[in-house]
Amino acid sequence: MSAPSDNMSIPTPVMRTKPLLLRHLPYFIAAAILVALAAEMQFDGYILNILMQATTFSIAVFGLSVVLGLCGQINLAQAAFFGFGAYAVGIGTTDLHLSYWLCLPAGCVIALLAGAVLGVSTLRLGGHYLAMVTISFQQIVTLVMINDIALTHGPDGVSNIGRPGLFPTSQGYLAFCVAMLAIVGYFVWHLPDTKLGRAMRAVRDNELAAGVNGIDIFRTKVYAFGLCAALGGLAGGLFAGGFAYVSPDQFSFADSIVFLTMSLLGGVASPIGSAIGTGLLILIPEWLRFLKSVPGLYLAIYGLFVILIIRFMPDGIWGFVSTAFERWRAQIKPPAVAAPLKLAPATVGGDIVLEVTGLSKYFGGLKAVDGVDIQVKRGGVHALIGPNGSGKTTTLNVLSGLYKATSGKIVLDGTDITNMPPHQRTAAGLGRTFQNIRLFRSMTALENVEIGAERPGNKMIGDGGDALTERALEALNFVGLGNRANELISSFSYGHQRLIEIARALAANPTLLLLDEPAAGLNSTEKLELHELLKRIAAQGLTILIIDHDMTLVSEAAQHITVLNFGRRIADGESMAVLRHPDVVSAYLGTE
Numbered sequence: 001m002s003a004p005s006d007n008m009s010i011p012t013p014v015m016r017t018k019p020l021l022l023r024h025l026p027y028f029i030a031a032a033i034l035v036a037l038a039a040e041m042q043f044d045g046y047i048l049n050i051l052m053q054a055t056t057f058s059i060a061v062f063g064l065s066v067v068l069g070l071c072g073q074i075n076l077a078q079a080a081f082f083g084f085g086a087y088a089v090g091i092g093t094t095d096l097h098l099s100y101w102l103c104l105p106a107g108c109v110i111a112l113l114a115g116a117v118l119g120v121s122t123l124r125l126g127g128h129y130l131a132m133v134t135i136s137f138q139q140i141v142t143l144v145m146i147n148d149i150a151l152t153h154g155p156d157g158v159s160n161i162g163r164p165g166l167f168p169t170s171q172g173y174l175a176f177c178v179a180m181l182a183i184v185g186y187f188v189w190h191l192p193d194t195k196l197g198r199a200m201r202a203v204r205d206n207e208l209a210a211g212v213n214g215i216d217i218f219r220t221k222v223y224a225f226g227l228c229a230a231l232g233g234l235a236g237g238l239f240a241g242g243f244a245y246v247s248p249d250q251f252s253f254a255d256s257i258v259f260l261t262m263s264l265l266g267g268v269a270s271p272i273g274s275a276i277g278t279g280l281l282i283l284i285p286e287w288l289r290f291l292k293s294v295p296g297l298y299l300a301i302y303g304l305f306v307i308l309i310i311r312f313m314p315d316g317i318w319g320f321v322s323t324a325f326e327r328w329r330a331q332i333k334p335p336a337v338a339a340p341l342k343l344a345p346a347t348v349g350g351d352i353v354l355e356v357t358g359l360s361k362y363f364g365g366l367k368a369v370d371g372v373d374i375q376v377k378r379g380g381v382h383a384l385i386g387p388n389g390s391g392k393t394t395t396l397n398v399l400s401g402l403y404k405a406t407s408g409k410i411v412l413d414g415t416d417i418t419n420m421p422p423h424q425r426t427a428a429g430l431g432r433t434f435q436n437i438r439l440f441r442s443m444t445a446l447e448n449v450e451i452g453a454e455r456p457g458n459k460m461i462g463d464g465g466d467a468l469t470e471r472a473l474e475a476l477n478f479v480g481l482g483n484r485a486n487e488l489i490s491s492f493s494y495g496h497q498r499l500i501e502i503a504r505a506l507a508a509n510p511t512l513l514l515l516d517e518p519a520a521g522l523n524s525t526e527k528l529e530l531h532e533l534l535k536r537i538a539a540q541g542l543t544i545l546i547i548d549h550d551m552t553l554v555s556e557a558a559q560h561i562t563v564l565n566f567g568r569r570i571a572d573g574e575s576m577a578v579l580r581h582p583d584v585v586s587a588y589l590g591t592e
């Protein structure tokens with residue numbers, strides 16, 4: 001850990017300046033070339049089918065790269081959503097004689113609605129429960145496809161599906177599908193750099209930290225699930241037009257697993273990985289076709305190939321390549337300069353920034369926090385101390401909304417936040433760090449801090465495309481890590497990770513900063529640097545409520561101390577007086 005002695009401008013990685021379209025011109029040129037090749041090259045029927053399948057499947061797998069890769073939520077029903085789109089085009093253009101151009105978006109909307117409803121009703125479950133629910137949903141959809149003969153034509157499926165008059169030939173239709181792939185791929189590729197994309201990645205990496213950094217976790221998950229389903233529907237609609245025939249066996253649970261394997265194999269976090277995985281899983285069986293004369297050999301080699309890739313490239317083929325590239329890029333990025341960080345904590349007036357009255361939190365019969373009152377004065381450092389298990393972290397968790405208070409009231413700068421969820425408390429001006437560091441580990445230091453800077457209501461974010469990045473760089477400079485902004489979290493020492501967590505909270509320009517044992521695990525030099533950092537933060541008028549066991553740090557940094565023991569407040573007042581208080585001395589040293 002090494003914080004600079006003041007808030008001077010120091011070198012930081014350069015920001016992007018080229019206009020968006022110019023930066024992405026190579027992508028559009030490459031996409032146009034692919035579309036032209038698909039339209040003009042003379043493929044035989046066999047190759048055309050493989051390309052059509054790879055193109056449409058890739059779009060469905062892009063959906064998984066959003067929900068699983070970006071947001072970390074499992075979806076084992078992507079074939080069902082794919083089926084919604086396919087049947088919308090199939091039934092719509094044949095039985096209902098509707099235009100293909102109406103049926104294709106209708107399929108997306110049906111899939112989107114189904115995905116959103118499924119998401120809203122199940123995403124609070126998470127983990128293996130969510131997996132089970134999506135499997136059940138997939139099975140129900142398959143059963144409906146097979147048994148609702150009046151609607152779906154049952155096991156016979158729907159044939160003679162119409163294709164748009166604009167693309168009468170298979171070759172022309174393939175070019176259209178490639179164009180759709182390129183457009184969808186562009187948006188999925190850039191989704192991680194948008195506000196929604198960053199929220200999804202934050203939720204995937206660490207839900208608790210995402211919540212206290214202002215992200216609505218549930219809504220983010222539902223958006224991801226809905227988007228995934230809509231992409232499945234779009235892919236299914238394109239597929240139906242391409243093959244002119246759909247039947248229930250194309251949209252089974254086994255197909256959902258194939259989609260999942262495609263996405264894991266190529267690299268679930270990126271659409272490029274999705275396209276690679278899809279292409280490979282479609283092509284490998286074709287390449288190994290000559291082995292089919294030996295029973296079982298083909299499947300054994302196919303399975304071995306998949307296992308080897310997943311074993312040695314756990315992030316998939318593209319994940320492996322892009323991680324290596326990111327590490328290299330972080331080292332060669334040229335320096336630039338960011339302005340000094342400014343903190344301008346909001347205030348509605350009044351001396352008291354946090355008023356906690358009669359706060360209790362019970363875990364069953366255990367009174368972890370029991371009727372505690374705390375008044376934190378505006379500006380300066382207020383410490384909350386107490387022996388192990390006295391209820392300090394529980395108090396902080398109740399203040400930041402991670403635990404619901406059993407009783408009591410919390411008012412932050414005039415706003416009653418007692419019943420708000422964590423992200424709304426953050427929007428109201430609460431910032432925090434954790435005892436066990438909670439950073440978004442798949443992201444760079446800069447991306448972590450950008451998420452903090454994105455707090456709703458952060459008035460310190462300027463206008464312009466790079467404002468967020470500038471704010472994050474300022475915060476990283478403030479803690480002395482601006483020149484390593486583009487490095488992944490895993491390359492930082494423990495002490496530096498603590499600083500990044502503080503920078504993330506500072507970038508949000510909170511009204512009150514809660515620090516949960518920031519000195520834990522730091523050596524004596526790092527503790528001194530932390531102390532200096534706290535002074536520089538307090539000098540800008542930001543109020544800090546700190547928990548720590550290091551009495552030297554607490555006595556030197558804090559002007560006011562509240563002491564807890566067995567969940568109850570046993571002392572409160574000016575630092576030196578509180579530390580000499582007989583009840584505090586006996587709580588720490590014990591009495592005979």
Ligand SMILES: Nc1ncnc2c1ncn2[C@@H]1O[C@H](COP(=O)(O)OP(=O)(O)OP(=O)(O)O)[C@@H](O)[C@H]1O
Nearest residue numbers: 363366367368386387388389390391392393394395
């Ligand atoms: N989620 C939980 N479920 C049940 N009991 C809990 C939970 N969280 C904390 N506790 C209990 O509440 C009491 C207070 O714990 P807390 O972590 O708030 O103490 P602390 O003062 O922060 O301790 P430390 O200094 O060791 O971090 C302890 O007895 C702890 O075991």
